[in-house]
Amino acid sequence: MFSQYQEQCQAFIVEHMKTDLAHDLLHVQRVVKLATEIAESEHAELNVVLPAAWLHDCLSYPKNHALRTLSSLHAADKAIVFLRSIDYPEQYLLAIHHAIAAHSVSGGIKAESLEAKIVQDADRLDALGAIGVARCIQVSSQLQRPLYSASDAFAEQRTLDDQQFTIDHFYTKLLKLSKTMHTEMGKTIAQQRTQWMKGYLAQLALEL
Structure with missing residues (x-):
């Protein structure tokens, strides 16, 4: 049924999405693809999952905005x-509203x-792996944050501060x-992508 919408x-x-470099139509399309695959494996209601995945970022405040934690609810x-x-x-509609409101880490809605x-798994998966590294750097560049601390890149002797360093x-x-993943497919993909990111960090450490 959703295909007609x-x-x-x-x-x-x-028309309405206020995009930044990491939250654009390409991000939405990737989340829709992941959500579709997971929903089919879980036999979930696609008439809820798909509109929620398409519309989950129809309003998104910037990372440093005072209302950032309300993005998903709004x-x-x-x-x-x-x-x-x-x-x-x-x-x-009620189920779609909940799926969108609960998708964000910063929103704090279970x-x-x-x-x-x-939908939450699909959105979080897009923050992991190769695409996750790219998106993280995109956002940090937009916020003019350096990649790492020149004196202690991996916070071995300082407190971690992601407001300062990517x-x-x-x-x-x-x-x-x-x-934080809920579904079996989400857990499997997340573990694979997390391992890739750890490899990236290990390689980065060798290059610094």
């Missing part, structure tokens, strides 16, 4: 207004439904994401 959802995202509200405007079946867990974000957040 997909073009409208994509057009809405293109995105959920905005998505439901849009879905009602295109006559999306009402029976799915994913309760299977569909919300799938590499610190791997240790404060990214390398911990695999432990």
Whole structure:
């Protein structure tokens, strides 16, 4: 059923999504792909998962914005207004709202439904692996943060501070994401991508 609404959802995202270098249409498309694969493996309700995946970043405050922690909740509200405007079946809207509201790490809302867990897994997987490294560097560059501390690159004798150094974000957040996955497929992919990131950090250490 969702296929008849997909073009409208994509057009809405293109028009309304406030993008940064790491949160753009390409990110949304990757999350949709991952969410679809996980949902099919879990026999979840695609009429909830797919619109939530497409619209999860329809509103996103910048990383350093005072309202950053409310991004996912405000995105959920905005998505439901849009879905009602295109006559999306009402029976799915509450579940879609929850799936979007719960997707963000910073939002702090626990994913309760299977569909919300799938969207959350898919979004977090896009922060891992090769694409995760690239996105992390993109965001940090936009915020004008250096890659590492010149005096202590891997925080061996200082407190980690990912507000100051890009590499610190791997240790404060990214390398911990695999432990937050809900689905079996999500866990498997997350572990693989986390190992790749650890390899990247090991190689970086050799080059510094």
